[in-house]
Amino acid sequence: MRFLKLIAVLFFVTIPLMAFAAEKKAKTVDELAKMYDVSSCKQCHAKIFAEWEKSIHSKSLIGTPRTMGGVQGAIKNWMSFKHSGVKEAKDVTVYHWTTTCFKCHLPQIEDATDEVASQIAEAYMKNDKATLAKVNINCLVCHNKMAVTHQWRDGKPEKDAVYGTKEGTHGDKKYKNRKKSATMTASVMCGQCHQGPLIDRPVTTQCSTLYGSYLNAYLPSGGDKTCQECHMKEVDGHSMFSFRDRNYNDPEMVKRALNVEVDVKKGYKSIELAKLPPSAKVVVKITNNAGHRIPDG
Amino acid sequence: MVLDVTAKTKDGKEAFKSEKIYMLHAGDSRNEGDQMVYGPANKLSFLEDNTFQPLQTKVETYDIKFPENTKNLDVNVELRFQYGPEVGSIGKDSWVLFKTTKEISTK
Numbered sequence: 001m002r003f004l005k006l007i008a009v010l011f012f013v014t015i016p017l018m019a020f021a022a023e024k025k026a027k028t029v030d031e032l033a034k035m036y037d038v039s040s041c042k043q044c045h046a047k048i049f050a051e052w053e054k055s056i057h058s059k060s061l062i063g064t065p066r067t068m069g070g071v072q073g074a075i076k077n078w079m080s081f082k083h084s085g086v087k088e089a090k091d092v093t094v095y096h097w098t099t100t101c102f103k104c105h106l107p108q109i110e111d112a113t114d115e116v117a118s119q120i121a122e123a124y125m126k127n128d129k130a131t132l133a134k135v136n137i138n139c140l141v142c143h144n145k146m147a148v149t150h151q152w153r154d155g156k157p158e159k160d161a162v163y164g165t166k167e168g169t170h171g172d173k174k175y176k177n178r179k180k181s182a183t184m185t186a187s188v189m190c191g192q193c194h195q196g197p198l199i200d201r202p203v204t205t206q207c208s209t210l211y212g213s214y215l216n217a218y219l220p221s222g223g224d225k226t227c228q229e230c231h232m233k234e235v236d237g238h239s240m241f242s243f244r245d246r247n248y249n250d251p252e253m254v255k256r257a258l259n260v261e262v263d264v265k266k267g268y269k270s271i272e273l274a275k276l277p278p279s280a281k282v283v284v285k286i287t288n289n290a291g292h293r294i295p296d297g
Numbered sequence: 298m299v300l301d302v303t304a305k306t307k308d309g310k311e312a313f314k315s316e317k318i319y320m321l322h323a324g325d326s327r328n329e330g331d332q333m334v335y336g337p338a339n340k341l342s343f344l345e346d347n348t349f350q351p352l353q354t355k356v357e358t359y360d361i362k363f364p365e366n367t368k369n370l371d372v373n374v375e376l377r378f379q380y381g382p383e384v385g386s387i388g389k390d391s392w393v394l395f396k397t398t399k400e401i402s403t404k
Contacts, residue, residue, distance in 0.1 A: 066380065070337060077338040100337070197341055206323060206340035218351035248378040248392045258349070260395040262374045267363060267403035280401040282302065282359040282372050288349035295298055295320060295348060295378060 026112040029119050033134040036108050040172055041139045052138065060105045061120070061132040068132070070207070071101050072124050084203065092121035100205045104193035106135055108145055140175075142189070147181045149188055187214060187291075190227040194297070213292040223291050230256070230291055257290040298349070299377045299384075299391075304361045304370040304401070312370055313361045319348050361401065369402045 026032035042049040052058055062068050078086040078096065086092055093114040102109045109117060123131035139162075147163030148154050157163060162170055163181035170178045183189045191214070197206035214227070231247075247253045267280035288294050298320065304313035322333050323340035334340055349355055363370060377384065379391030387393060 064380075073336045074338045077336055081338075199341065203338050204326075204341045205337045206342075207337040209321065213351065221350075221352040223352055248394065249388075254394045258376070258394060260374075260376055260397075262372075262397055262399055264372060264399045264401045267368075267401055269403065277362045277365065278403040279360050279362045280370075280403070282304075282361055282374075282399075282401065284300065284302065284357045284359070284374055285354055286300070286349060286357075286376065287354040288351055291351055293321075293346070293348040293350055 026116055029116055029123075029131055029134050032108065032112045032116055035111060036135065036138060036140050038139040040174070044171065045139075049139075057137040059133065060137040061124075061135065062129055065129075067105065068124065068127075068129075071105070074101055075121055075124055078203070081203070089121040089125045090118045093117050096121075099201050100198075100203060101207070103198070103205075104208070105137070107141060107193075108135070137193075144175070146189075146192055147179075147184065149183045149192060154182060185226065185228055187211070187226045187228070190231075191215075194227075208297045210292045210296045213296055217293065218291040225291055227291065257288065257294060259287040259289060261285040261287075298394075299379055300357065301375045301377070302357075302359055302372065304372045306364065306367055307369060307371070310364070312364050312367065313359070313372075315359060317357065319355075321346050321348060363403055369400055372399050372401055373397075374399070 026035050038049075056063060059065075060067070061071070063070075075086070075089055075092065078084040078092070079088070084096070086096060094109055094112060094117045097106070097109045097117050097120070106120075109120075120132070120135075122128075143162045143164060144157050148157050158177065158179060160175055161177040161179040162172070162175045163179050163184060165180060165184055166178055167180050168178045170176055181189075191211035194208050195211035196208045197204060214223075247257070261284070263283040263285070265281040265283070267278050269278040270276055298318070300315075300317045300319070302313070302315045303311060305311055321343050322345040323335075324331065324342055324344040325334045325339050326341040331344055333344060361370065361372065374395070374397050375393060376395040377391045377393050379385065381390065384391050
């Protein structure tokens with residue numbers, strides 16, 4: 001009886017593990033792009049999709065393109081670091097990426113092989129924007145892969161679901177279900193990436209530091225808004241200011257974030273310091289109404 | 298972010314100029330001096346953070362002296378977001394977030 005129980009336990013433990021191990025990994029950048037293909041989203045969410053296409057999120061490996069320069073610099077640094085295991089771009093593995101840049105810029109790299117990691121590193125060093133543009137932060141990254149922040153409690157994101165604010169069915173062949181994410185409307189959703197520094201890594205990485213500013217400066221100063229409240233507008237419940245373009249290139253967003261007042265005082269000549277020329281005071285007051293320091297990332 | 302304040306006479310001569318930079322100055326936190334560093338793999342912590350803090354007001358006061366025989370000056374105030382030390386092309390390397398011109402005069 002004990003033996004049968006042992007067999008049963010082994011069966012139920014090992015089969016899921018084997019299935020997990022056998023989970024297919026992308027072997028090329030194209031395969032990874034296909035794995036995270038969002039072209040079907042466009043059919044029903046055309047407006048949101050068009051906004052996303054123009055956004056920095058859709059160019060997460062290239063950026064403004066300062067991201068591209070930053071990542072190239074990081075790869076060069078790794079090559080110069082004695083213990084990194086990287087002598088050439090081709091030596092870059094999934095581990096290197098998930099430990100650093102792609103924790104945020106391409107979290108789905110963990111669904112790819114080291115071959116893909118290497119291909120992307122080489123694309124960076126060749127300034128191959130066409131390859132780098134194939135993969136990005138898209139609908140599926142936020143609405144599936146990164147949609148569950150408390151995974152020990154709530155489990156991993158389900159493969160056939162898109163996560164949002166409601167439960168139900170979803171009119172897509174692959175992603176048939178809608179699931180409610182506990183944190184989709186909470187700041188931590190954005191904070192998963194817009195945070196830092198990453199001091200727990202073998203190569204410490206300080207890129208974005210914004211979520212820390214939100215937690216440690218904005219909230220203690222009496223702020224009570226979420227990232228989504230300021231950066232997303234109620235258009236189809238989704239449209240993001242930052243999806244249109246960079247925030248500093250959006251006059252409406254700048255107006256919401258910064259208030260600048262300039263006060264000029266009438267000039268005067270000091271009687272007691274008669275040798276000094278007349279002078280006038282100019283006072284510039286700049287108030288940051290945003291939920292984080294400016295500038296930050 | 299850069300705050301430029303300049304004062305010019307009516308014939309365009311510069312009487313005052315100030316450029317203040319607000320940014321995170323990152324160091325490497327390895328007790329190897331106070332040198333600012335670039336690059337995510339090197340940066341760790343801040344040597345200085347003089348950015349605009351959330352829900353706070355930063356007040357900058359300028360004492361502008363009038364050149365001899367000058368009673369009026371045009372003061373230009375410009376707040377820019379820019380990537381590097383140079384202004385570069387507006388809309389590509391830097392963005393003007395606020396701009397105004399005000400006149401100051403002696404009594």
